[in-house]
Amino acid sequence: xxxxxxxxxxxxxxxxxxxxxxxxxxxxxxxxxxxxxxxxxxxxxxxxxxxxxxxxxxxxxxxxxxxxxxxxxxxxxxxxxxxxxxxxxxxxxxxxxxxxxxxxxxxxxxxxxxxxxxxxxxxxxxxxxxxxxxxxxxxxxxxxxxxxxxxxxxxxxxxxxxxxxxxxxxxxxxxxxxxxxxxxxxxxxxxxxxxxxxxxxxxxxxxxxxxxxxxxxxxxxxxxxxxxxxxxxxxxxxxxxxxxxxxxxxxxxxxxxxxxxxxxxxxxxxxxxxxxxxxxxxxxxxxxxxxxxxxxxxxxxxxx
Amino acid sequence: xxxxxxxxxxxxxxxxxxxxxxxxxxxxxxxxxxxxxxxxxxxxxxxxxxxxxxxxxxxxxxxxxxxxxxxxxxxxxxxxxxxxxxxxxxxxxxxxxxxxxxxxxxxxxxxxxxxxxxxxxxxxxxxxxxxxxxxxxxxxxxxxxxxxxxxxxxxxxxxxxxxxxxxxxxxxxxxxxxxxxxxxxxxxxxxxxxxxxxxxxxxxxxxxxxxxxxxxxxxxxxxxxxxxxxxxxxxxxxxxxxxxxxxxxxxxxxxxxxxxxxxxxxxxxxxxxxxxxxxxxxxxxxxxxxxxxxxxxxxxxxxx
DNA sequence: CATTCTTGTGAACAAATGTACACGATCCCC
DNA sequence: GGGGATCGTGTACATTTGTTCACAAGAATG
Numbered sequence: 253x254x255x256x257x258x259x260x261x262x263x264x265x266x267x268x269x270x271x272x273x274x275x276x277x278x279x280x281x282x283x284x285x286x287x288x289x290x291x292x293x294x295x296x297x298x299x300x301x302x303x304x305x306x307x308x309x310x311x312x313x314x315x316x317x318x319x320x321x322x323x324x325x326x327x328x329x330x331x332x333x334x335x336x337x338x339x340x341x342x343x344x345x346x347x348x349x350x351x352x353x354x355x356x357x358x359x360x361x362x363x364x365x366x367x368x369x370x371x372x373x374x375x376x377x378x379x380x381x382x383x384x385x386x387x388x389x390x391x392x393x394x395x396x397x398x399x400x401x402x403x404x405x406x407x408x409x410x411x412x413x414x415x416x417x418x419x420x421x422x423x424x425x426x427x428x429x430x431x432x433x434x435x436x437x438x439x440x441x442x443x444x445x446x447x448x449x450x451x452x453x454x455x456x457x458x459x460x461x462x463x464x465x466x467x468x469x470x471x472x473x474x475x476x477x478x479x480x481x482x483x484x485x486x487x488x489x490x491x492x493x494x495x496x497x498x499x500x501x502x503x504x505x506x507x508x509x510x511x512x513x514x515x516x517x518x519x520x521x522x523x524x525x526x527x528x529x530x531x532x533x534x535x536x537x538x539x540x541x542x543x544x545x546x547x548x549x550x551x552x553x554x555x556x
Numbered sequence: 557x558x559x560x561x562x563x564x565x566x567x568x569x570x571x572x573x574x575x576x577x578x579x580x581x582x583x584x585x586x587x588x589x590x591x592x593x594x595x596x597x598x599x600x601x602x603x604x605x606x607x608x609x610x611x612x613x614x615x616x617x618x619x620x621x622x623x624x625x626x627x628x629x630x631x632x633x634x635x636x637x638x639x640x641x642x643x644x645x646x647x648x649x650x651x652x653x654x655x656x657x658x659x660x661x662x663x664x665x666x667x668x669x670x671x672x673x674x675x676x677x678x679x680x681x682x683x684x685x686x687x688x689x690x691x692x693x694x695x696x697x698x699x700x701x702x703x704x705x706x707x708x709x710x711x712x713x714x715x716x717x718x719x720x721x722x723x724x725x726x727x728x729x730x731x732x733x734x735x736x737x738x739x740x741x742x743x744x745x746x747x748x749x750x751x752x753x754x755x756x757x758x759x760x761x762x763x764x765x766x767x768x769x770x771x772x773x774x775x776x777x778x779x780x781x782x783x784x785x786x787x788x789x790x791x792x793x794x795x796x797x798x799x800x801x802x803x804x805x806x807x808x809x810x811x812x813x814x815x816x817x818x819x820x821x822x823x824x825x826x827x828x829x830x831x832x833x834x835x836x837x838x839x840x841x842x843x844x845x846x847x848x849x850x851x852x853x854x855x856x857x858x859x860x
Numbered sequence: 861c862a863t864t865c866t867t868g869t870g871a872a873c874a875a876a877t878g879t880a881c882a883c884g885a886t887c888c889c890c
Numbered sequence: 891g892g893g894g895a896t897c898g899t900g901t902a903c904a905t906t907t908g909t910t911c912a913c914a915a916g917a918a919t920g
Contacts, residue, residue: 572905572906572907573906573907574906584907585908588907588908588909589908591907592908
């Protein structure tokens, strides 16, 4: 149990890596790595005894300003990688707080939610994770709803459902055919009965989000012309938070905006300047009633 | 609650001091200090989940070799200050493990025990701490039995007893007079009924320990001539672990060696090459049955 | 009111920690 | 048995952390 000895020498007796290496007859670098391992595996547990959250003020203000049930804010830092991880871990905390055992969780496709899945603590919850829309083809590094469901299910010892359909069908007819499939119907009906929705909120800037980047410029222009300001789980909405019905919308295989809105807990996960407009609308129109964002975005929302 | 925010940003989100300083608008150095404070005050708690102790093998071997009930070993490091603190904290752990609520603890004078007192965790035990011998005059930085008792009592919300007498009286007659004092008698009788004795073990090298260093060279030579190899709580013993009766012994105001030996838990706290001979005798003759030492001393004892 | 002490601060430096890279061993899959 | 991937390792370096020092503001003391 070298790991444990090293961990105790370091954390309980305050020896340096070098001193530990000397007494144990191993290299310093090995001690460094053992300590990292000890932290990762939970042999070393670090607890911060603070009830209040990091940005309690802003969280309260934001909830009040937009009539949200609860808000979680992660610290913004220059280092994008760190900011992303912090954001994801706050997202995981938020979801964990809202999740009861045996809950049904509806998942929108989103890279943000994918990161949350990676940070989600391992705990037996026996929840069901259900995609609200089909999958994107090609390489999308784990952001497909189905993969999200799998990742969450693995961590919570829960069940993952698969929606065997594309997010965007080739034509409205193809979408209708997909929706008529009993397997697809069944899963979407389950998603519609979810207790909690977890979804990213997308903006309309070029290349934003998985859905938009899979479209051509022409289709994007069309969306903007129809008044789209952002999307929630693959469904675009306008400045009033109402669905943008059109050629694109008819090709999406997934729950509609009204069905999403009928889910009691709707956790929106988004940050960044490019998402501001979409966020404002989604928040003020009640598309989501729970929010995870970062401190910069929070301040921008409060300032606006 | 700046402290808590800093602690969470650092330990939960992994930001660096500098990043935290930037987001919070304070200097980096201040963040460093807040984090140190958070650890000290217990806002941040670090737990190492390891059952087995650091030197489990040596502890078992040492206990077997000398017929001890239990042994605790602290890591030896080159940095003397760190080694001393590690030693003290292991000593504190050992004592804490043996201490039941309302226990009576007899305390020998010893700088080692003084360090243990400083590291002793704050916990309500309501124990009684009783000196087994009188006090040394002059500046002895907290190692006087009386001060030890106070330090322990403060940390455990317990009671400290005072033995109003010198450790070493000017003459055997003066010692006898001290011992005849009802206040002194009472406290010593209480000490004799203690559940646990905590004492350092002294060697006979020049300048060693509080008692020896207060003696002249002539008296020291006399002791050696009488066969003394070390002392326990102010009482010198010979190679058989038997009391060295003589001029010096008659001047000590405190429990005798036989009275000390009658205490059920006898925790000896000592480390270092200069203590080896005294330790060997104390251990093999059963003067103590519980031992706290460091890994170097432990190995030397096992090798010998 | 002057003055001593304490307390808190940051700059500059020293020390400790973490990371990128290169090397060698081992395991696996053909 | 030959590549090729993977793992564990240490060196050299970059980054982060902690410590020392000097200074300034405020509190306690004369």
